[in-house]
Amino acid sequence: MNRLLMLTASAYRSKVVQITEQTFQLLFPVILLGSSAEVLQFVFLTASGYVATIFNVPQWLPFDRELSVLMGTVYHCTLGMVGLYGAYGTSYFTVKVYRRQSSPSAGLIGLLAFLMIAFQPRNGGRVAFNPPLMAEGLLVGMLVGYVCGRILIAFKNQQTNWGQMMWRLALIFALAISVNLLMSYLRRTGALSVLVISGPQPTSGHPLTFVLMMGALTELLSWIGIGGPFTASPTFTDPASIANLNHALKAGSPWNAPHLYTDTTLFHSFANFGGNGVMLALIIAILIFSKQAGSRTVSKWSIFPAVFNSHYAMMVGIPVLFNPIFLLPFVLVPVVNMTIAAMFLALHWLPAAVYPVPAGTPGPLIAFLGTNGNWASLLLGIFLIAIDVLMYVPFIKLAERVQKSAGELK
Amino acid sequence: MTWQKKHWVVALISIVMVVAVIVVSLQWSRKNVSQLAQRHNSTLVPLIMIPGSSATENRFDSLVKTLNVNRRNPHSLLKIRVAKNDHLTFSGQIRPRDHAPIVVVGFENNQDGYSNIKNQARQFNIAFKALNERLSFSRFEVVGHSNGGLIFTVFLEKDYSQYANEVQVTKLMTIGSPFNFNERSINNKTQMLSDLIKNRRELPTNLNVYSVAGTKNYTSDGIVPLTSVMASRYVFQGQVKHFTTMTVSGSDAQHSDLPQNRQIVSLINNYMLTAKRRYRVRPNEPELH
Numbered sequence: 001m002n003r004l005l006m007l008t009a010s011a012y013r014s015k016v017v018q019i020t021e022q023t024f025q026l027l028f029p030v031i032l033l034g035s036s037a038e039v040l041q042f043v044f045l046t047a048s049g050y051v052a053t054i055f056n057v058p059q060w061l062p063f064d065r066e067l068s069v070l071m072g073t074v075y076h077c078t079l080g081m082v083g084l085y086g087a088y089g090t091s092y093f094t095v096k097v098y099r100r101q102s103s104p105s106a107g108l109i110g111l112l113a114f115l116m117i118a119f120q121p122r123n124g125g126r127v128a129f130n131p132p133l134m135a136e137g138l139l140v141g142m143l144v145g146y147v148c149g150r151i152l153i154a155f156k157n158q159q160t161n162w163g164q165m166m167w168r169l170a171l172i173f174a175l176a177i178s179v180n181l182l183m184s185y186l187r188r189t190g191a192l193s194v195l196v197i198s199g200p201q202p203t204s205g206h207p208l209t210f211v212l213m214m215g216a217l218t219e220l221l222s223w224i225g226i227g228g229p230f231t232a233s234p235t236f237t238d239p240a241s242i243a244n245l246n247h248a249l250k251a252g253s254p255w256n257a258p259h260l261y262t263d264t265t266l267f268h269s270f271a272n273f274g275g276n277g278v279m280l281a282l283i284i285a286i287l288i289f290s291k292q293a294g295s296r297t298v299s300k301w302s303i304f305p306a307v308f309n310s311h312y313a314m315m316v317g318i319p320v321l322f323n324p325i326f327l328l329p330f331v332l333v334p335v336v337n338m339t340i341a342a343m344f345l346a347l348h349w350l351p352a353a354v355y356p357v358p359a360g361t362p363g364p365l366i367a368f369l370g371t372n373g374n375w376a377s378l379l380l381g382i383f384l385i386a387i388d389v390l391m392y393v394p395f396i397k398l399a400e401r402v403q404k405s406a407g408e409l410k
Numbered sequence: 411m412t413w414q415k416k417h418w419v420v421a422l423i424s425i426v427m428v429v430a431v432i433v434v435s436l437q438w439s440r441k442n443v444s445q446l447a448q449r450h451n452s453t454l455v456p457l458i459m460i461p462g463s464s465a466t467e468n469r470f471d472s473l474v475k476t477l478n479v480n481r482r483n484p485h486s487l488l489k490i491r492v493a494k495n496d497h498l499t500f501s502g503q504i505r506p507r508d509h510a511p512i513v514v515v516g517f518e519n520n521q522d523g524y525s526n527i528k529n530q531a532r533q534f535n536i537a538f539k540a541l542n543e544r545l546s547f548s549r550f551e552v553v554g555h556s557n558g559g560l561i562f563t564v565f566l567e568k569d570y571s572q573y574a575n576e577v578q579v580t581k582l583m584t585i586g587s588p589f590n591f592n593e594r595s596i597n598n599k600t601q602m603l604s605d606l607i608k609n610r611r612e613l614p615t616n617l618n619v620y621s622v623a624g625t626k627n628y629t630s631d632g633i634v635p636l637t638s639v640m641a642s643r644y645v646f647q648g649q650v651k652h653f654t655t656m657t658v659s660g661s662d663a664q665h666s667d668l669p670q671n672r673q674i675v676s677l678i679n680n681y682m683l684t685a686k687r688r689y690r691v692r693p694n695e696p697e698l699h
Contacts, residue, residue: 054431054438249447250548250576355443365432369439378432 008325009405015097019149022097023089023142024319027082028298032313034079035305041071043308043360050308050358079312081129083137087114087145094149106152109172110145116176117144117183130183138225138321148172208261208342215267215338219331222276225321232275233309234268234366236356244354254351254371261342265352269370269377270341270384271334273363275311277326278333280363281388282396283314289393292400308360318399325399333391337384341367350376454547455580457485457682459514460534462556462586467491467501467516469555473669474512477679485683486511490541492533493518498540510683513541524591524602527557531564538565542577551581551682555669556634559584560602563645566617567609574614581682583620586668588634589641596641606645617650620681622674624663633665 011017043049045068047058058064078085091110096102118129118137133140151172218230236245240259248254259265274280283306286292286299298317305313320326344350353370361369364381371377461469467489478484486508491499492515504511515537517530554562562582570579590596590603599607623639624631631639636657646653662671 054434245446246546250546252447355439355446361435362431365435368432369435372439372443373436 005401005405008402012402012406016146018097019090019093019146020142020322021319022093023086023145024316024321026089026093027085028313028317030078030085031082031316032301032305034075034077034082035310035312037071037074038079039305039308039310039360041068041075043358045071046359048359050361053358079135081134082312083118083134083141084111084114086138086141087111087148090142090145091148091152092145094146095152098149098153106149107145109152109169110148113148113172113176114141114144116173117180119180120184132227136225136227144176147175151175207259208266211261211263211266212335212338212342214263215271216331216335218267219276219334222315223321223327223330225315230263230267232272233359233361234264234357234370236264238262238264240264241354241356244352245356248354254354254374255348257352257354260345260352262352264370265345265354266338266341267334269353269367270381271337272309272366273381273385273388274306274314275309276334277311277320277330278337278363278385278388279306279311279314279320281333281385282318282320282326282329282392284385285389285392285396286318288389290396290400292403295396307362309363310360323399325395325402329392329395333388336391337388340384340387341380344376344380350374350380353377454509454511454545455549455551456541456545456547457510457512457551457553457678458538458541458562459512460552460554460558460561461514461516461520462554462558463520463522465516465520465555467514469516470512470514470669473675473678476670476672476675477512477683483508488513490515490537491518492516492530492537496533496536498537504545511545522557524600527560527602528564530557530561531568534561534565535569538569538573542573548576549578549580551583552579553583553585553678553682554587555585556587556665559587559642560589563587563589563606566614567606567612570614571612579614579617581618581620583622583678583682584639584642585622585674586624586631586634586639586665587621587642588638589645590635590638592635592638594629594635594637596637596644603641603644610645610649613646613649615649615651617646618652619646619650619654620677621646621653621655622668622677623655623657624665624668624671625657625659626664631663631665631668 044051044057045061045064046052052058061067088107088111091113092102092104092107095106114137115129117140118133120128120130122128130137152168214230221227234241236242240262241264244254244257244259244262244265247256247258257265271278274283279302283299283303286295290296290299295318298314302311302313302317305311315321318326320330341350345352350367351371351374353367355370355372357366357369364378364385367377367381368374459470459473461467471487474485474487484505486503486505488500488502488504488511490513491501493499515534517533519526519529552562554560559582563584566579566582589606590598591600593600619642621639621642623634623636625636626632629636640655643653643655656677658668658671658673660673662668668674
């Protein structure tokens with residue numbers, strides 16, 4: 001065990017981990033700002049948002065439209081193009097970690113390369129970029145930045161040599177453009193559609209196993225910064241949800257819904273408190289059990305977006321993203337939650353969440369409002385959070401120990 | 411303030427806020443769900459038509475055609491034919507998002523007489539059950555021509571109560587229905603009329619009934635005496651929510667012409683088929699990360 005710890009600790013000192021960590025430190029304020037603005041826009045200021053619906057915000061708040069536009073701007077320019085900042089940071093810090101010093105031009109080149117990959121030619125001279133790559137492309141952005149950084153340092157010459165510099169730039173840009181062309185070729189031929197896992201409905205097999213598998217896949221993909229098959233908040237527009245809602249409205253109660261095990265009734269109602277990986281539980285666990293000032297500060301700042309199921313700040317701040325220590329609980333905790341909830345549903349101790357809830361409804365309230373006020377659902381949600389907190393604690397301790405050993409190794 | 415005291419205050423304030431949010435959310439949820447239920451219940455409202463004796467499920471084809479003249483979203487027409495052995499044959503189809511489709515239930519055995527009307531009411535129950543399973547509606551309206559009105563009234567008194575909790579009939583229009591068969595005097599009550607009057611307490615109290623009579627002369631539409639049509643008041647009046655009688659005269663007011671009568675077509679347009687358009691549940695569009 002101790003050797004394993006040492007191994008992890010030395011891995012923690014590896015250059016890639018250092019680059020990632022420093023990039024995340026650079027990104028955290030940007031992402032925190034972005035996810036807070038996102039929550040303010042969609043939950044507080046948009047008519048279909050949770051706070052806006054419950055407290056009727058757009059009715060009495062002056063300048064709510066202008067505020068919403070403002071928040072939208074902040075969101076789109078931060079979290080909405082996070083891949084860009086990832087490319088900048090990784091490229092900059094790759095050069096820095098390998099060369100001990102870096103210049104902003106390294107970051108700039110990474111950013112340029114990412115833009116070239118994401119660029120999509122449009123008719124009429126309009127500039128457009130690949131939307132999923134911009135919003136969900138942190139992994140791609142960081143990979144691009146890393147490759148750019150490595151190319152920049154692969155040539156030993158000093159930066160003052162302009163000829164050398166131009167060669168490297170030309171190489172990077174040629175690479176970026178060929179990646180762009182390859183991607184548009186793949187998209188045209190439809191090969192990329194293999195990567196798209198869609199449809200909340202199983203075509204075969206038991207719906208419960210399907211939801212559990214898809215939930216685990218969503219968590220896994222979310223851990224590497226890509227959106228999974230399940231969306232961040234329940235949409236209530238899939239056929240199973242509509243069938244459930246119709247049944248409930250006809251029967252006058254949410255009991256005996258035709259589709260008991262769906263992403264809405266299990267994943268969103270019981271396994272997505274504070275966003276993917278039950279981030280709310282991680283925040284509570286850190287605030288209660290951790291003495292590390294850094295993690296505590298990050299957690300405190302992340303409470304606001306996490307209450308409304310935006311987990312990005314926490315993912316980058318701790319960090320959980322790409323962090324092997326947190327991979328296990330990040331995938332396991334939601335699966336445990338879904339399994340327990342499915343048991344309750346199967347035993348008819350709970351009705352399924354069938355009524356639509358507004359966007360950004362705090363996780364534990366989704367099941368409560370989705371069943372039109374079933375108190376058992378609320379209690380189960382609170383009970384599950386308590387279990388999740390306890391499940392996260394050993395991993396927080398482990399992360400602290402690894403960090404401490406890594407610090408001693410220095 | 412000490413460290414501990416500060417934490418207690420923070421905890422207390424958070425708990426109060428959480429409870430307040432839960433209470434407000436719950437209030438919203440209750441209101442929202444009852445609104446959703448109301449909207450849901452006004453979505454699909456089929457108009458069921460039952461032809462009279464000696465007529466098939468094609469009896470109302472020209473009536474539906476007239477109803478659909480110049481309509482942007484025409485009513486679809488579904489026909490159910492009930493065979494002598496209770497076997498159901500569906501023909502025609504219902505357009506998606508048609509909120510007021512017309513369903514005609516015709517019977518292979520379409521002979522006159524009280525015993526056959528009772529049998530047809532039983533068969534109508536079978537067709538109605540199948541229809542409700544397919545369309546899953548929670549409100550419906552009925553137009554019955556001649557014996558069709560009698561068949562549905564027998565169904566209402568005998569079999570309807572098993573559906574009453576989930577499916578409601580809101581409007582019934584009987585057209586030239588001989589509630590006292592061919593008797594001209596109300597003093598000579600037929601067996602059927604006495605049975606209908608005896609069981610009238612079974613009729614739903616929130617039903618609107620329109621009884622339309624045709625007239626060829628002052629006393630009859632050529633086949634059914636006016637007094638026999640008007641005998642329906644002894645069945646409905648005072649039991650259902652509203653009971654209205656109307657008499658149509660002029661061209662096409664003869665008993666068999668009534669479904670093509672222009673005035674009756676406009677009566678159906680104005681009094682039936684008035685269900686509100688469906689609201690869509692607003693999807694939860696913005697996606698949070």
